[in-house]
Amino acid sequence: MSAVLPPSHTVSARALTAPSDVVPGPSLGSLAGAAWALALRDLRLAGRRRTDTLASLAFFVMASSLFPLALGSESALLARLAGGVPWVAALLASLLPLARLFEDDRADGTLEQLLLSPHPLPVLVLGKVTAHWLASGIPLALVAPLIALQYGLPVEALLVLLASLLLGTPILSLLGAVAAALATGLRGGALLLSLMVLPLSVPVLVFGCGAVDAVLSGQSPAGALSLLGAGLLLALAGAPAACAAALRISVEA
């Protein structure tokens, strides 16, 4: 009944076919190893379902293009929007893959196996969230400077934008994981998820854009970026445990 690791069963990376083949080999009995194995599996699955990541990126680019169409393409206006629009679009685009974070695992029973695992659930959750961020957060962060260039953001601010997104998107993934765990299996989960995540992500948005604004007005972005860093540490400390608690609430009927 418990998820004892079958000692005789070794898994090679390429041999992993079905999602339920989550069996770390005997050498990966350690806690970090289990989390890492979970992350690798999720990354492999994300790599096979590339449409999800690409859809999120496509939404990001398309949503960013809507603002000039709505507000006019006057360059002065766009330059003022250049820090905020990529951030808002990235925030919205990151909501899309969140809804699926636990759904597939729930559907095929992997989630229950994870809950039964001897490893602490928060660490396993951290593995999943890391994979989610690598698959969806980092691409958004990397594409955002290109969008910002469209808006005429000066070059010195591009690096700060990238840094703010690299710090902010993992926070969004962590907060979103808690919400996804609470809403897993529910009808209308994606909308519910957005309603839950958006208020919580306001500080991330404010400090992320604040960093870019600081650079644009000639000040140092260090304050805002360090606040983002502190937020990331706080999220890393609290969110996996909250997410694990949420999973237990959602799965244990």
Next chain:
Amino acid sequence: MAAQTLFRFAAPQTFYPLAGRLAWLAAGSAVVLAAIGLWIGLVIAPTDAQQGEAYRIIFVHVPAAWMSMLIYLVMAGWAAVGLVFNARLASTLARALAPTGALMTFLALWTGALWGKPTWGTWWVWDARLTSELMLLFLYLGFLALHGAIEDPRRADRAAALLALVGVVNVPIIYFSVIWWNTLHQGASVSLTRAPSMATTMLAGMLVMALAFWMYTIAVTLWRARLLVLEREAHAPWAQRARKALAGKGEGAGPGMGSKLGPSVGEAMR
């Protein structure tokens, strides 16, 4: 022992009649306090030098805002108790508080907008407090939406409780970030939070109205909690008797309390 006496009320069956009596006490206090507060605020209090009569909106705006924040804290507190001690009644109280909290937040926003228009010229002012109130409204709506989306009452209670706790941790962070954002963009907006120093009458009126809103909240929450308890304990014999009592009294006609609620609510809530 005192603890045993108090914990007795953690049982829905003993809570139900107590809540009924307390609710009426609170409702009566609310009416009296509101009458006094409105008399002070609308009639006695002097005209403000800078804002004219428009400032009188604070007599409802500030109490609504205070209640919106207080209710969220109390809601999160009960939710935590329900989550940690697996106490159903605590979770029920949290669920009973949420709609009133959301409505108070809406009132704070509405009255804030109506205050902003004559004083600052715009229907909405992106000042730190109003923007945080808006975020608080979303937190309430998220709580209610999550609770409503889950069929199983136990999972609903516990999931919404976790969301409330995550929210309560985030509220100070959100507030701080919005203040920071507001100071960053100072030129765009003027703050409603820097109210002129108040005459004693104004302060008195505001405090009385705040108490009135608080008593109203207690009354409505206890009434709602009673209904929720009856729904959840539907299988229990005492609850069936209470429901029949509701039905019996509800059919009765008569002048009743003379309040706008009508007689049936008055008697049935007893």
Next chain:
Amino acid sequence: MNGLTWETLSAWLAMGGYGLYVWGSLGMCAAVFACELLSLRAQRHALANVDAEAAGGAAQTPARRPVLTQQEQDA
């Protein structure tokens, strides 16, 4: 204290020109509280009528039936 600030009722209603805003605020508060109380009343009616509907439908079958059949009672 300067006593009552208002000379006439119409002055009070006008609120120095800000009548729309002040009464609009108070009116919305009153409306919200009324809606809340009415909705509680509606919930209470719904809860009370659940029994009435169930009782009407189950009028032919008593709530509690004898557990033993005639044969078992004879045994």
